[in-house]
Amino acid sequence: xxxxxxxxxxxxxxxxxKVTDVLAENSDVVIRFQGGANAGHTIINDYxxxxxxxxxxxxxxxxxxxxxxxxxxxxxxxLCKELKDIEDQGVPAPNLLISERAQILMPYxxxxxxxxxxRLAGRAFGSTKSGIAPFYSDTYAKTGIMVADLxxxxRLxxxLQAAVEMKNILFEHLYHKxxxxxxxxxxxxxxxxxxxxxxxxxxxxxxxxxxKEGKTILLEGQLGSMKxxxxxxxxxxxxxxxxxxxxxxxxxxxxxxxxxxxxxxxAYSSCVGAPTEPFVSELLGEEGDELRRRGGDKGxxxxxxxxxxxxxxxxxxxxxxxxxxxxxxxxxxxxxxxxSYLDEIKICTGYEIDGEVSTVFPVPAKLDRxxxxxxxxxxxxxxxxGIRNYEDLPENARAxxxxxxxxxxxxxxxxxxxxxxxDIMYR
Numbered sequence: 001x002x003x004x005x006x007x008x009x010x011x012x013x014x015x016x017x018k019v020t021d022v023l024a025e026n027s028d029v030v031i032r033f034q035g036g037a038n039a040g041h042t043i044i045n046d047y048x049x050x051x052x053x054x055x056x057x058x059x060x061x062x063x064x065x066x067x068x069x070x071x072x073x074x075x076x077x078x079l080c081k082e083l084k085d086i087e088d089q090g091v092p093a094p095n096l097l098i099s100e101r102a103q104i105l106m107p108y109x110x111x112x113x114x115x116x117x118x119r120l121a122g123r124a125f126g127s128t129k130s131g132i133a134p135f136y137s138d139t140y141a142k143t144g145i146m147v148a149d150l151x152x153x154x155r156l157x158x159x160l161q162a163a164v165e166m167k168n169i170l171f172e173h174l175y176h177k178x179x180x181x182x183x184x185x186x187x188x189x190x191x192x193x194x195x196x197x198x199x200x201x202x203x204x205x206x207x208x209x210x211x212k213e214g215k216t217i218l219l220e221g222q223l224g225s226m227k228x229x230x231x232x233x234x235x236x237x238x239x240x241x242x243x244x245x246x247x248x249x250x251x252x253x254x255x256x257x258x259x260x261x262x263x264x265x266x267a268y269s270s271c272v273g274a275p276t277e278p279f280v281s282e283l284l285g286e287e288g289d290e291l292r293r294r295g296g297d298k299g300x301x302x303x304x305x306x307x308x309x310x311x312x313x314x315x316x317x318x319x320x321x322x323x324x325x326x327x328x329x330x331x332x333x334x335x336x337x338x339x340s341y342l343d344e345i346k347i348c349t350g351y352e353i354d355g356e357v358s359t360v361f362p363v364p365a366k367l368d369r370x371x372x373x374x375x376x377x378x379x380x381x382x383x384x385x386g387i388r389n390y391e392d393l394p395e396n397a398r399a400x401x402x403x404x405x406x407x408x409x410x411x412x413x414x415x416x417x418x419x420x421x422x423d424i425m426y427r
Contacts, residue, residue, distance in 0.1 A: 002259030005244035008224025009322035011271035014264040015334035017041025020057035028215035030058030033250035034240040035222030036073030038130035059094035070101035071250020076192040099203035103144040109134040115175040136239040150193040204252040219247040225322030236277040263328035267336045269312040278367040281312035281348035313346040316407035321361030323410040332414035342379040348372040385418040390425040
């Protein structure tokens with residue numbers, strides 16, 4: 001069976017959790033393959049409303065094996081809290097497998113993230129201060145601590161001692177903060193070890209065996225194309241790769257196995273990030289406030305941070321690029337219902353940079369100079385929630401979807417017109 005990857009075409013916040021939840025019903029395995037607990041996926045189902053931060057979105061189905069892949073920044077404390085929270089709301093304990101090769105997001109990563117933002121002050125990146133950048137820095141600097149290390153005490157002590165020595169040089173001499181205490185951290189890791197022991201296993205062998213057995217696998221990404229550190233709006237990005245291609249690393253899936261890439265994008269633009277982050281089609285003032293209030297399920301606010309999202313008109317330039325670098329085979333357009341109040345709707349169809357208009361997404365060095373070029377379409381001015389057949393949408397709503405499809409040069413096969421998992425149409 002093919003492996004499907006569900007990823008974001010934009011800045012994150014596109015509605016990937018809902019799409020994963022819908023497609024998971026007919027899947028056997030769901031794998032989170034990158035990112036940490038610094039962003040959330042909102043899911044509404046029969047159990048209630050949930051904002052998952054690190055658990056895979058297949059956690060509400062008893063038949064699914066949910067895997068936290070080796071590419072994830074594993075915040076053990078937040079994971080265990082999330083498990084308890086969903087169980088407290090009546091959700092049966094999910095079938096969860098944590099890759100023994102995943103690395104652990106440590107308390108000092110969170111401290112370092114906050115210290116660095118404080119040091120940068122007005123030059124800060126708008127971090128969620130969840131420790132993500134220091135975590136991935138340590139992973140690639142070969143100073144991280146693997147889940148498997150928790151169960152080898154001498155190795156754990158050696159790895160932790162080396163990390164503490166290095167961090168204390170930074171903390172005391174660069175940030176002028178208190179030193180870390182080895183014993184406190186070690187004892188905390190021993191507690192973590194027991195908290196996750198029932199879930200830890202060889203995810204790599206499990207995934208490859210599942211493929212041999214013809215199981216259906218979903219790869220679940222966090223954030224979107226614009227937040228990839230290489231392909232996105234660097235340096236205002238996350239610190240792990242947000243592209244479907246990273247699933248071959250972060251989920252241990254062979255490159256030849258990924259046959260479908262479903263890119264999720266909103267019918268308008270939204271972004272959680274620093275005010276200095278480039279966001280070409282941004283809508284400000286009362287118009288922006290109105291869209292933010294009406295957007296999403298309960299307004300446009302970050303599922304993890306609670307921060308107000310910046311909002312704007314649909315950006316076809318960014319989305320076409322985002323779908324291209326993801327290798328989209330299908331697109332899901334979410335939140336179409338949100339725009340039902342508008343008489344006219346704008347779409348950003350070009351960027352003007354230094355007097356020239358282009359439909360090609362530029363490198364970050366030029367992005368700050370980009371000005372939006374808009375095309376205006378008529379609105380449909382009627383509530384479309386509850387419609388299940390695409391052909392039953394108002395003519396102007398269908399024209400809007402089809403205009404976007406042509407502008408982004410990618411097939412829109414799914415259209416979401418409400419927050420619930422049943423609010424979705426197929427084309």
